[in-house]
Amino acid sequence: MRIEAKPIEPFGREVSGVDFTRPFTAEEKAAIRAAWVEGGIAIFRDCPSEDAHLALSRCFGEPEPSATKKLNLDRNPYIMALDQDEKTPVNIYEVDGERRTGWLGWHWDQAFMPEIVRGAALRMLVPARVAGETGFIHAGDAYDRLPQSTKERIEGLEVVYHFNGAQEQNRFGFPKSLRLVERDAEQAASIEKYTREFPPVVHPLVITQPESGRRLLKLSPMHARSILGMAQAESDALLHMLAEHLVDRRYAYFHSWRENDVVVWDNWSVIHCANGVPPGVIRRAQRTTILGDYKLGRYLDPAKRLSDHAARLVD
Numbered sequence: 001m002r003i004e005a006k007p008i009e010p011f012g013r014e015v016s017g018v019d020f021t022r023p024f025t026a027e028e029k030a031a032i033r034a035a036w037v038e039g040g041i042a043i044f045r046d047c048p049s050e051d052a053h054l055a056l057s058r059c060f061g062e063p064e065p066s067a068t069k070k071l072n073l074d075r076n077p078y079i080m081a082l083d084q085d086e087k088t089p090v091n092i093y094e095v096d097g098e099r100r101t102g103w104l105g106w107h108w109d110q111a112f113m114p115e116i117v118r119g120a121a122l123r124m125l126v127p128a129r130v131a132g133e134t135g136f137i138h139a140g141d142a143y144d145r146l147p148q149s150t151k152e153r154i155e156g157l158e159v160v161y162h163f164n165g166a167q168e169q170n171r172f173g174f175p176k177s178l179r180l181v182e183r184d185a186e187q188a189a190s191i192e193k194y195t196r197e198f199p200p201v202v203h204p205l206v207i208t209q210p211e212s213g214r215r216l217l218k219l220s221p222m223h224a225r226s227i228l229g230m231a232q233a234e235s236d237a238l239l240h241m242l243a244e245h246l247v248d249r250r251y252a253y254f255h256s257w258r259e260n261d262v263v264v265w266d267n268w269s270v271i272h273c274a275n276g277v278p279p280g281v282i283r284r285a286q287r288t289t290i291l292g293d294y295k296l297g298r299y300l301d302p303a304k305r306l307s308d309h310a311a312r313l314v315d
């Protein structure tokens with residue numbers, strides 16, 4: 001079998017010819033990694049096991065345990081369980097008239113931390129019988145679509161992020177119809193804990209993807225609070241405009257999952273969202289996290305250094 005990476009619309013690669021029954025050759029690893037860097041997302045079918053999932057993840061970098069420690073498997077902290085079932089804390093939203101659990105707005109992972117992960121690989125164990133899609137948008141394409149005057153205006157700006165796990169309180173680029181239906185005490189306590197334990201951070205609004213040289217509109221609508229140093233009204237208006245531009249669904253890819261699909265996203269180049277499932281619908285997935293080599297973020301508080309590693313792992 002020979003590895004092939006087929007472009008999909010509107011962006012991304014579907015990779016075929018991967019033999020999960022033996023170790024990958026150096027040439028195969030390079031082809032798999034190139035598909036991911038060029039596509040922003042890479043889709044794989046029929047990944048049969050946790051071991052195969054981890055071996056695939058190592059093509060993209062070094063796996064690390066995810067920051068949300070309680071979701072990592074006891075038997076293997078490098079694999080995070082993302083389940084929607086009867087044990088999941090209750091957190092139900094209504095979006096465009098549909099009730100959803102596991103719904104997450106557009107974001108890149110760990111915008112609320114100064115050092116972000118490079119990527120993640122999500123493997124589907126039990127697809128939802130209804131909904132459950134994951135959406136992706138390429139931040140390089142979004143940047144390219146900006147008018148030249150806006151590109152010049154936003155060059156050099158920085159965004160302040162602070163953990164905002166209550167989706168209904170996120171302000172920029174979130175659906176106007178979004179409302180909270182029900183949240184149990186466990187979920188409310190975990191949102192409160194994360195908000196307290198992760199201090200505000202700053203990231204550039206525009207970055208260059210080092211491998212492709214592409215400019216990226218590096219905005220995470222989730223957790224974004226303000227443009228650093230800008231008056232609030234002007235900052236709000238700019239973030240509303242940029243976030244609406246970024247989350248334009250005409251340029252989104254929504255993955256409808258099959259069992260043993262893996263989708264790997266470049267956390268520098270794309271944003272993603274989770275459509276969630278109707279309450280009562282089961283969905284089981286596992287995620288690996290690829291260690292970041294990002295050096296562009298910092299804490300808002302100048303007294304805090306990156307080496308402080310405040311709350312890198314949270315129970």
Ligand SMILES: [Fe+2]
Nearest residue numbers: 107108109272
């Ligand atoms: Fe995410």
